[in-house]
Amino acid sequence: xxxxxxxxxxxxxxxxxxxxxxxxxxxxxxxxxxxxxxxxxxxxxxxxxxxxxxxxxxxxxxxxxxxxxxxxxxxxxxxxxxxxxxxxxxxxxxxxxxxxxxxxxxxxxxxxxxxxxxxxxxxxxxxxxxxxxxxxxxxxxxxxxxxxxxxxxxxxxxxxxxxxxxxxxxxxxxxxxxxxxxxxxxxxxxxxxxxxxxxxxxxxxxxxxxxxxxxxxxxxxxxxxx
Amino acid sequence: xxxxxxxxxxxxxxxxxxxxxxxxxxxxxxxxxxxxxxxxxxxxxxxxxxxxxxxxxxxxxxxxxxxxxxxxxxxxxxxxxxxxxxxxxxxxxxxxxxxxxxxxxxxxxxxxxxxxxxxxxxxxxxxxxxxxxxxxxxxxxxxxxxxxxxxxxxxxxxxxxxxxxxxxxxxxxxxxxxxxxxxxxxxxxxxxxxxxxxxxxxxxxxxxxxxxxxxxxxxxxxxxxxxxxxxxxxxxxxxxxxxxxxxxxxxxxxxxxxxxxxxxxxxxxxxxxxxxxxxxxxxxxxxxxxxxxxxxxxxxxxxxxxxxxxxxxxxxxxxxxxxxxxx
Numbered sequence: 001x002x003x004x005x006x007x008x009x010x011x012x013x014x015x016x017x018x019x020x021x022x023x024x025x026x027x028x029x030x031x032x033x034x035x036x037x038x039x040x041x042x043x044x045x046x047x048x049x050x051x052x053x054x055x056x057x058x059x060x061x062x063x064x065x066x067x068x069x070x071x072x073x074x075x076x077x078x079x080x081x082x083x084x085x086x087x088x089x090x091x092x093x094x095x096x097x098x099x100x101x102x103x104x105x106x107x108x109x110x111x112x113x114x115x116x117x118x119x120x121x122x123x124x125x126x127x128x129x130x131x132x133x134x135x136x137x138x139x140x141x142x143x144x145x146x147x148x149x150x151x152x153x154x155x156x157x158x159x160x161x162x163x164x165x166x167x168x169x170x171x172x173x174x175x176x177x178x179x180x181x182x183x184x185x186x187x188x189x190x191x192x193x194x195x196x197x198x199x200x201x202x203x204x205x206x207x208x209x210x211x212x213x214x215x216x217x218x219x220x221x222x223x224x225x226x
Numbered sequence: 227x228x229x230x231x232x233x234x235x236x237x238x239x240x241x242x243x244x245x246x247x248x249x250x251x252x253x254x255x256x257x258x259x260x261x262x263x264x265x266x267x268x269x270x271x272x273x274x275x276x277x278x279x280x281x282x283x284x285x286x287x288x289x290x291x292x293x294x295x296x297x298x299x300x301x302x303x304x305x306x307x308x309x310x311x312x313x314x315x316x317x318x319x320x321x322x323x324x325x326x327x328x329x330x331x332x333x334x335x336x337x338x339x340x341x342x343x344x345x346x347x348x349x350x351x352x353x354x355x356x357x358x359x360x361x362x363x364x365x366x367x368x369x370x371x372x373x374x375x376x377x378x379x380x381x382x383x384x385x386x387x388x389x390x391x392x393x394x395x396x397x398x399x400x401x402x403x404x405x406x407x408x409x410x411x412x413x414x415x416x417x418x419x420x421x422x423x424x425x426x427x428x429x430x431x432x433x434x435x436x437x438x439x440x441x442x443x444x445x446x447x448x449x450x451x452x453x454x455x456x457x458x459x460x461x462x463x464x465x466x467x468x469x470x471x472x473x474x475x476x477x478x479x480x481x482x483x484x485x486x487x488x489x490x491x492x493x494x495x496x497x498x499x500x501x502x503x504x505x506x507x508x509x510x511x512x513x514x515x516x517x518x519x520x521x522x523x524x525x526x527x528x529x530x531x532x533x534x535x536x537x538x539x540x541x542x543x544x545x546x547x548x549x550x551x552x553x
Contacts, residue, residue: 008470008520009361010438084357084517087434087489094438100358108362108522 010094037179038070054156077117110145136203143193148182153213176217233301240306242268248448285327294334301343348405352384355517362522402458409466413444414548433486437518438470443541446534464521468537
C-alpha cells in the first residue's frame with residue numbers, strides 16, 4: 001500500500017492537505033465558525049446527518065474542517081450529484097472526499113469505518129427551516145450498517161446571494177455548527193431497515209431535532225454576536 | 227462445496243483467442259483432463275492446435291449443434307465474446323457474433339446431458355460508466371445500470387447474453403452456470419483498446435476528468451477462467467485486481483504522456499489519432515475514460531475463492547515493466 005491515506009474511492013490526501021488551509025481561512029476569518037460537540041463524534045463509522053444551510057459544498061467543507069480540526073478525522077460526504085459529470089468539478093470533489101449519493105456508496109464507506117456526511121433534505125424549505133426528509137433512506141443505511149446517526153445542525157447565513165451549488169455566499173457572516181449526541185440504533189438490528197414505520201419515525205425525530213437545534217443556535221448567535 | 231467431479235472433457239469456444247488458448251494450455255497441463263475440444267474459425271496457436279480437437283465452425287452456424295452434441299463434453303468455457311470492434315469486425319457484427327453465437331451455443335448445451343459446468347467470459351462493461359454510478363458495483367446492480375438511458379449497445383448485448391445464460395440455468399438446474407464479469411484486461415502482449423491506449427506514446431485523455439480505473443492482469447484473466455471451471459459458482463461474479471488507480475497515475479506509471487483534450491472534442495481527436503495506430507474507441511471505452519468504473523470483488527474472493535496475483539496497481543506496474551524490458 002504505497003497510497004498511504006489515499007483510498008480506492010478517489011480521495012487524494014495530498015490534495016486535501018492543500019485544500020485544508022484554504023478552507024481553514026474561510027472557517028476562521030470569513031464565516032467565523034463556532035462548533036459545538038465535535039468531541040461527541042464516536043470512534044469508528046458514523047452517519048452524520050446535516051441540514052442544508054449555505055449550500056452543500058460550503059456546509060460540507062466547514063463540517064469537514066471542524067471534524068478535521070477537533071478529531072483529526074477525514075470525512076466522506078455524499079451528494080452534489082449534478083457536478084460529477086462536469087470537467088474539473090467531479091475530479092476536485094472526488095479528490096476532496098465527496099462521492100455521488102447512493103445507499104451503496106454509504107453502506108460500503110460505513111463498513112470501512114468512515115465518517116459519512118449526508119443531507120437527507122429533499123428540497124430547501126427556506127432559510128433556517130429544515131425541509132422534508134423523503135423516504136428516510138439514511139436511517140435504513142445506518143440500521144443496516146449498524147452505525148450511529150449524528151445529527152448536525154448548521155446555521156450559516158441563511159440568505160444565498162447567488163443561486164447554484166457553487167455560489168459562494170458573498171458576505172462574511174457568523175456560522176454555528178452543532179454536532180448532536182450520536183443516536184445509537186444498534187439495538188434494532190439490521191433487519192429493522194425494512195421496518196417502514198421505524199425508519200420514518202427515526203427520520204422524523206432526527207428532522208425535528210435538527211430544526212430545534214437550528215433555532216437554538218440561531219438564537220444563541222443573535223444573542224452573543226449582536 | 228468443492229463442486230461436482232472435476233471436468234474431464236472440456237469444450238472451449240474462441241480457442242484461437244488469447245483467453246481460449248490460455249485456458250486450453252492450462253487444461254492440457256492438467257493430468258485429470260482427458261480431452262479438450264476447441265471451436266474457432268481461426269487457427270489456434272501451434273502449441274495448442276496439435277493437442278486439441280478443433281471444430282472449425284462458426285458459432286452461429288446451425289450445424290454446430292450436432293457437432294457439439296457429438297463431443298459429449300462435461301464442461302464448456304465460452305470465451306468467444308468479442309468485447310470491442312476490431313478492424314473488419316464492426317459494431318453491428320459484434321452484436322451478431324456475441325448474441326447469436328451464444329444463443330446457438332447455449333441451445334446446443336441445453337440438450338447435451340453430459341454437461342455439468344458452463345463458464346462464460348462476460349465483462350464488467352455490463353455496468354457501464356456513469357458520473358453518479360456507485361463507486362464499486364456489486365453483482366446485483368447490473369439491472370439498475372442497464373435501466374439508464376445511455377446504456378450502450380454493448381452493455382445491452384452483455385445483458386442479453388447473461389439473460390440467455392440465466393435461461394439455461396433455469397432449464398438445466400444440474401448445470402452450474404458462471405458468468406465472469408471481468409474489468410478491462412491489460413497485458414504487455416495483449417491487444418485490447420485500454421492496453422493499446424496505455425501503450426501509446428501519447429495518451430489522449432479528457433481534460434478535467436481523471437477517472438478511477440480498475441483493471442485485471444492478462445495472466446489473472448486466464449487463471450480465473452480455469453479456476454471457475456474447477457469451482458463454478460452459479461450466477462455472475464465480478465473479476466478485477468483489488469483497488470483502483472487514477473487514470474493519470476496509471477499513465478504516469480506506464481511512463482507515458484497524457485494529452486488532455488476537451489471532452490466534446492475527444493472523439494474527433496481520438497479518431498484522428500486512430501490513423502496513427504490508436505484503437506477505434508467504442509462508446510463504452512469513451513465513457514470509461516471519462517467516468518471510470520470500480521467493481522466490488524467480495525464474491526470473487528469469497529465464494530469463488532479466486533485471488534488475483536496482481537492488484538490494479540501491480541498489474542499496471544507489471545505491464546510497464548514488461549514493456550520497458552521489451553524496448
